[in-house]
Amino acid sequence: xxxxxxxxxxxxxxxxxxxxxxxxxxxxxGYDKVSIRKIADAIEYSPATVYLYFKDKTAIFNALxxxxxxxxxDTLAECLKIKDAKKRLDEMGELYMKFAMENPEYYDLxxxxxxxxxxxxxxxxxxxxxxxxxxxxxxxxxKKKEIKNIDVEAATFLLWGFxxxxxxxxxxxxxxxxxxxxxxxxxxxxxxxxxKKFFQ
Amino acid sequence: xxxxxxxxxxxxxxxxxxxxxxxxxxxxxGYDKVSIRKIADAIEYSPATVYLYFKDKTAIFNALxxxxxxxxxDTLAECLKIKDAKKRLDEMGELYMKFAMENPEYYDLxxxxxxxxxxxxxxxxxxxxxxxxxxxxxxxxxKKKEIKNIDVEAATFLLWGFxxxxxxxxxxxxxxxxxxxxxxxxxxxxxxxxxKKFFQ
DNA sequence: TTCAATAAATAAACAGTGTTTAGTAACTAA
DNA sequence: TTAGTTACTAAACACTGTTTATTTATTGAA
Numbered sequence: 001x002x003x004x005x006x007x008x009x010x011x012x013x014x015x016x017x018x019x020x021x022x023x024x025x026x027x028x029x030g031y032d033k034v035s036i037r038k039i040a041d042a043i044e045y046s047p048a049t050v051y052l053y054f055k056d057k058t059a060i061f062n063a064l065x066x067x068x069x070x071x072x073x074d075t076l077a078e079c080l081k082i083k084d085a086k087k088r089l090d091e092m093g094e095l096y097m098k099f100a101m102e103n104p105e106y107y108d109l110x111x112x113x114x115x116x117x118x119x120x121x122x123x124x125x126x127x128x129x130x131x132x133x134x135x136x137x138x139x140x141x142x143k144k145k146e147i148k149n150i151d152v153e154a155a156t157f158l159l160w161g162f163x164x165x166x167x168x169x170x171x172x173x174x175x176x177x178x179x180x181x182x183x184x185x186x187x188x189x190x191x192x193x194x195x196k197k198f199f200q
Numbered sequence: 201x202x203x204x205x206x207x208x209x210x211x212x213x214x215x216x217x218x219x220x221x222x223x224x225x226x227x228x229x230g231y232d233k234v235s236i237r238k239i240a241d242a243i244e245y246s247p248a249t250v251y252l253y254f255k256d257k258t259a260i261f262n263a264l265x266x267x268x269x270x271x272x273x274d275t276l277a278e279c280l281k282i283k284d285a286k287k288r289l290d291e292m293g294e295l296y297m298k299f300a301m302e303n304p305e306y307y308d309l310x311x312x313x314x315x316x317x318x319x320x321x322x323x324x325x326x327x328x329x330x331x332x333x334x335x336x337x338x339x340x341x342x343k344k345k346e347i348k349n350i351d352v353e354a355a356t357f358l359l360w361g362f363x364x365x366x367x368x369x370x371x372x373x374x375x376x377x378x379x380x381x382x383x384x385x386x387x388x389x390x391x392x393x394x395x396k397k398f399f400q
Numbered sequence: 401t402t403c404a405a406t407a408a409a410t411a412a413a414c415a416g417t418g419t420t421t422a423g424t425a426a427c428t429a430a
Numbered sequence: 431t432t433a434g435t436t437a438c439t440a441a442a443c444a445c446t447g448t449t450t451a452t453t454t455a456t457t458g459a460a
Contacts, residue, residue, distance in 0.1 A: 036448080048450090248438075
């Protein structure tokens with residue numbers, strides 16, 4: 001059935017067209033200021049057409065969140081080329097912060113934005129892949145250094161929690177009065193502190 | 201000039217009436233779903249009247265943020281009745297989390313919500329009072345325990361960063377698949393861990 | 401080739417939003 | 431009593447997400 005297949009792929013092309021425009025608009029204007037009409041304008045179709053490909057604005061949000069998580073994981077996974085677990089852990093912290101600072105809209109999409117709570121049962125918190133990458137690395141460090149009195153889960157949430165807290169405060173401009181350079185130094189200083197106390 | 205004074209105080213009464221209704225609506229429905237029309241309905245005036253007392257919706261937001269910060273500081277300041285600095289620090293962590301979980305809308309208002317960035321120069325990040333309460337207590341612990349190799353600023357941002365990260369992930373439902381009880385235990389476990397490594 | 405069926409796209413409307421304007425009604429000071 | 435000021439609002443403007451009814455285009459079979 002070549003025809004139904006082609007139709008399916010046509011539909012996929014249109015979906016991607018919509019997502020592409022939506023993402024571009026989100027990155028330049030922010031989620032709230034992007035309307036269905038603006039997306040429709042960008043792809044040169046009517047607003048109603050968008051609803052033939054996505055149930056509502058939330059569905060577009062969810063599709064974009066998935067794209068963001070993919071990019072996020074790809075960025076973090078860069079650390080896998082580092083063999084030494086402790087050095088890899090350091091690099092992950094740097095990459096996490098770098099990603100958040102360079103892609104604040106993606107970061108917002110993934111971890112901050114309040115998405116309408118339709119989901120409830122879907123597994124959409126921190127991407128499983130990224131989470132496992134972090135906790136796996138921490139476990140490796142603990143094994144190597146024969147650290148046994150610290151819970152891997154607790155250590156994972158400490159590192160992620162702090163990194164996310166710091167990143168989200170910056171993105172939502174709650175540390176706007178502190179110069180960027182100082183914030184960067186602060187993050188690195190705290191990272192080193194944590195490293196010294198927990199991982200050696 | 202009794203008349204102009206009375207007029208001023210009338211104006212203040214009206215402002216408070218608006219803020220009261222707005223806050224109630226925010227707490228029950230969330231910032232986005234509250235419209236000027238709904239606030240106007242609640243106080244039984246026309247929408248346009250609201251604009252005689254507040255420049256725009258952002259101005260209402262800012263006034264409410266101030267109220268939230270006051271309540272937040274009052275909650276944290278409870279810890280001041282504890283004389284021992286280390287115990288006081290523990291209590292602050294508990295109070296911080298308790299406040300965030302019991303007043304998610306206030307917390308959102310203060311630290312998460314993206315307020316239109318009119319401010320730029322105002323000092324509206326974490327309330328100075330609360331921040332100083334935390335960093336002051338940390339300094340006291342360090343002095344008492346004669347810990348000199350750790351930066352007070354770094355330790356403050358570590359504790360605040362982690363607490364905020366954890367709280368905001370919960371509030372924005374990014375840890376929705378983890379039961380509340382487990383999350384509470386996790387926070388306490390990590391707090392104890394940090395305490396052991398940094399403050400004794 | 402013609403024609404009914406299906407799919408794709410849209411114009412227009414609905415119900416809502418933040419905000420502004422122009423005009424009314426009430427109070428105040430002279 | 432009158433002129434000036436203040437408080438208030440009806441109505442409009444320019445948007446928003448979403449739905450409906452309708453039109454246009456494409457398809458597969460007779």
